[in-house]
Amino acid sequence: MTISTGSPWHGSMQEPAGGADLDARRAVEAYMLPSAEPVRLVDPEGRHVHNDTYPLPDGGALLSAYRELVVGRRVNDQANALVRQGRMAVYPSSHGQEACQVAAALCLGAGDWLFPTYRDTVAVLARGVDPIQALTLLRGDWHSGYDPYEHNVSIQATPLATQLLHAVGVAHAAKLRGENTVVLAMCGDGATSEGDFHEALNFAAVFHLPVVFFVQNNQYAISVPLSRQSVAPSLAHKAVGYGMPGERVDGNDLAALLAVLGKAVDRARDGGGPALVEAHTYRMQSHTNADDATRYRTDDEVAQWVPRDPLQRMRTYLSELKLLDGAVEEDIAGEAERVATALRDGLNAETQVDPEDLFRHVFSEQTSQLREQAAKLREELSREEPSAHGSGA
Amino acid sequence: MGTTLTFAKALNTALADEMEADPTVVVFGEDVGALGGVFRITDGLTARFGEERCFDTPLAESGIMGMAVGMAMNGLRPVVEMQFDAFAYPAFEQVVSHVAKMPNRTRGKVKLPLVIRIPYAGGIGGVEHHCDSSESYYAHTPGLTVVSPATVPDAYTMLREAIRHPDPVVFLEPKKLYWSKEDLELEALRSSAGSFGRAVVAREGTDATLITYGPSVSTALNAAAAAAEEGRSLEVVDVRSIVPFDDETVSASVRKTGRAVVIAEAPGFASVASEIVARVQERCFHSLAAPVLRVTGFDIPYPAPKLEHFYLPSVDRILDAVDELQWEDA
Ligand SMILES: Cc1ncc(C[n+]2csc(CCOP(=O)(O)OP(=O)(O)O)c2C)c(N)n1
Numbered sequence: 010m011t012i013s014t015g016s017p018w019h020g021s022m023q024e025p026a027g028g029a030d031l032d033a034r035r036a037v038e039a040y041m042l043p044s045a046e047p048v049r050l051v052d053p054e055g056r057h058v059h060n061d062t063y064p065l066p067d068g069g070a071l072l073s074a075y076r077e078l079v080v081g082r083r084v085n086d087q088a089n090a091l092v093r094q095g096r097m098a099v100y101p102s103s104h105g106q107e108a109c110q111v112a113a114a115l116c117l118g119a120g121d122w123l124f125p126t127y128r129d130t131v132a133v134l135a136r137g138v139d140p141i142q143a144l145t146l147l148r149g150d151w152h153s154g155y156d157p158y159e160h161n162v163s164i165q166a167t168p169l170a171t172q173l174l175h176a177v178g179v180a181h182a183a184k185l186r187g188e189n190t191v192v193l194a195m196c197g198d199g200a201t202s203e204g205d206f207h208e209a210l211n212f213a214a215v216f217h218l219p220v221v222f223f224v225q226n227n228q229y230a231i232s233v234p235l236s237r238q239s240v241a242p243s244l245a246h247k248a249v250g251y252g253m254p255g256e257r258v259d260g261n262d263l264a265a266l267l268a269v270l271g272k273a274v275d276r277a278r279d280g281g282g283p284a285l286v287e288a289h290t291y292r293m294q295s296h297t298n299a300d301d302a303t304r305y306r307t308d309d310e311v312a313q314w315v316p317r318d319p320l321q322r323m324r325t326y327l328s329e330l331k332l333l334d335g336a337v338e339e340d341i342a343g344e345a346e347r348v349a350t351a352l353r354d355g356l357n358a359e360t361q362v363d364p365e366d367l368f369r370h371v372f373s374e375q376t377s378q379l380r381e382q383a384a385k386l387r388e389e390l391s392r393e394e395p396s397a398h399g400s401g402a
Numbered sequence: 403m404g405t406t407l408t409f410a411k412a413l414n415t416a417l418a419d420e421m422e423a424d425p426t427v428v429v430f431g432e433d434v435g436a437l438g439g440v441f442r443i444t445d446g447l448t449a450r451f452g453e454e455r456c457f458d459t460p461l462a463e464s465g466i467m468g469m470a471v472g473m474a475m476n477g478l479r480p481v482v483e484m485q486f487d488a489f490a491y492p493a494f495e496q497v498v499s500h501v502a503k504m505p506n507r508t509r510g511k512v513k514l515p516l517v518i519r520i521p522y523a524g525g526i527g528g529v530e531h532h533c534d535s536s537e538s539y540y541a542h543t544p545g546l547t548v549v550s551p552a553t554v555p556d557a558y559t560m561l562r563e564a565i566r567h568p569d570p571v572v573f574l575e576p577k578k579l580y581w582s583k584e585d586l587e588l589e590a591l592r593s594s595a596g597s598f599g600r601a602v603v604a605r606e607g608t609d610a611t612l613i614t615y616g617p618s619v620s621t622a623l624n625a626a627a628a629a630a631e632e633g634r635s636l637e638v639v640d641v642r643s644i645v646p647f648d649d650e651t652v653s654a655s656v657r658k659t660g661r662a663v664v665i666a667e668a669p670g671f672a673s674v675a676s677e678i679v680a681r682v683q684e685r686c687f688h689s690l691a692a693p694v695l696r697v698t699g700f701d702i703p704y705p706a707p708k709l710e711h712f713y714l715p716s717v718d719r720i721l722d723a724v725d726e727l728q729w730e731d732a
Binding site for chain 1: 462491529700702707722
């Protein structure tokens with residue numbers, strides 16, 4: 010199958026089978042099935058691979074996406090360092106998955122929506138969210154640091170797969186309101202086992218909504234390998250069960266991701282309904298800094314993915330096209346460094362947390378109980394002398 | 403010979419001992435196999451007992467819980483791990499509609515001897531969804547036995563008793579205690595009869611009773627120690643079992659001291675702490691010299707790491723409450 014623009018089919022399963030109908034039905038089923046192999050447009054050696062369905066994005070688009078890719082890698086490295094230095098509580102790194110991150114942000118238009126997870130900080134930044142605001146959650150200052158309406162980026166979701174239904178709701182509202190919005194909803198391979206994943210895909214299909222479900226299959230859910238999540242031929246095949254097309258793509262191939270996601274987004278915008286895109290990639294680092302991946306996978310396994318790095322192949326490809334040379338590389342590196350410096354400076358600065366914030370946003374109008382509790386805390390904190398009882402627990 | 407065990411290792415030992423003793427005990431959940439659980443409570447169990455006895459499931463809490471119901475219906479004793487307090491919520495329907503009700507619906511014909519282990523509560527600087535005190539949801543659901551150990555020996559004995567219990571048990575593990583250590587006689591503990599369903603007096607005192615459980619027991623004990631330096635003798639009751647609730651031990655203490663403060667990390671509104679206050683006033687009214695007070699979390703979503711110290715019941719907050727108990731000498 011390929012994700013084609015337009016809607017060849019959106020009907021019910023109750024149509025009688027036989028003759029021409031049967032042929033049409035088979036064609037629809039075939040259309041929903043993913044390609045035999047993950048779509049790849051640039052191989053790990055940096056060579057273009059021809060694909061009948063997906064043309065290669067033009068050089069300019071690839072170069073600006075590559076820029077984001079380099080910045081994304083730098084953000085991951087910097088965030089890891091800041092966790093080690095105790096400046097952040099935790100960081101689930103997308104090292105190795107940056108092509109997915111960048112493509113997820115770049116395939117959308119300004120009015121579209123992105124629904125990211127805890128691992129998708131780089132996608133959030135690529136969409137234009139301020140880095141310091143984006144890292145507020147993982148720094149531990151507040152549960153989210155940015156205004157979702159500013160860039161149409163929902164808060165990063167931790168309860169797995171729950172955000173997919175919110176994405177469906179935003180798309181449904183957009184449809185009812187006559188807006189031309191596409192919603193891209195992200196999750197991991199593990200999250201596809203949650204009930205909410207299935208409910209979200211089914212709702213999106215039944216209501217024929219403009220949602221692109223984007224699964225980053227990085228092979229692991231913390232320690233649990235993909236084989237314990239699903240024995241389906243691929244995660245993309247699940248799409249067929251809901252009545253939407255599925256596609257699989259090399260998740261370390263930025264060009265292929267831009268092409269496949271771009272097509273799914275265009276199709277959704279043109280009224281073609283939802284689609285499921287599965288990116289084959291790999292979580293190169295531990296789940297978070299708190300995890301120890303050596304307990305459940307070998308260094309050899311990880312090493313096999315090093316040559317498939319998403320940056321390397323794009324760099325080779327663009328250099329060969331003469332779009333990338335020393336000067337451009339330097340310019341991009343400079344930009345990545347500026348972002349990293351801003352992160353460092355921003356996160357090294359002490360933030361002032363205001364304890365009254367605890368009570369401010371629970372309800373639109375503060376209840377009398379919360380007013381009382383806030384006053385009590387204020388009184389406690391305002392005692393000039395350290396408490397008569399000495400320090401706390 | 404004494405051994406030093408962490409709270410986590412005591413739980414791990416209890417699981418291993420019970421799996422050894424009873425071949426129908428099976429352990430499953432997310433990351434409990436090769437990884438040994440994110441808190442290592444199931445460490446080594448797959449290696450020792452095999453993949454059939456301790457295994458990872460697909461990532462779906464409702465699935466885990468529903469499958470546990472079926473396994474318990476068919477002769478096994480499932481011990482499931484919910485990875486964190488807030489990640490047990492997808493399983494809530496199974497817990498409330500089936501785990502809690504099946505024995506009652508079938509007039510006791512179907513028993514569900516299963517254990518739901520949940521690392522809960524805060525104090526570890528965890529980000530959102532990793533620090534909820536969810537005990538009130540379970541305690542409010544008739545049919546669920548709800549317990550929470552606060553010491554290393556209790557971690558061991560209460561988990562073994564929970565697994566042997568004929569009814570479903572929500573076993574709440576205060577995650578800030580996982581790394582706490584105690585010296586104990588493991589062999590003696592192995593052969594000792596426990597006191598499942600009973601509260602204990604964790605520290606004797608005469609002037610007022612601090613009633614608490616789980617993560618707040620250590621804070622209450624610290625408060626009692628601080629109060630002793632100021633000449634006030636506080637008794638600390640560790641409730642241990644929220645359901646069933648040991649009215650006898652709690653009431654006896656309050657009748658003796660005449661004053662009480664209930665301490666819990668969860669938001670106080672409509673909480674286990676509110677229930678304890680109500681029960682104490684109903685039973686001990688004529689012995690009380692002052693209203694029973696509460697020190698609980700605020701009625702707000704659990705705060706981000708940098709703000710959690712404003713939220714958690716502290717020694718100071720407990721002692722402030724004790725000061726308010728209408729002392730004649732004040
Ligand atoms: C409902 C729920 N259950 C459990 C967790 C704990 N948890 C956080 S991340 C994770 C693994 C998720 O794996 P996957 O969906 O593949 O995404 P990845 O982390 O690999 O990006 C788990 C089990 C959670 N966040 N939410």
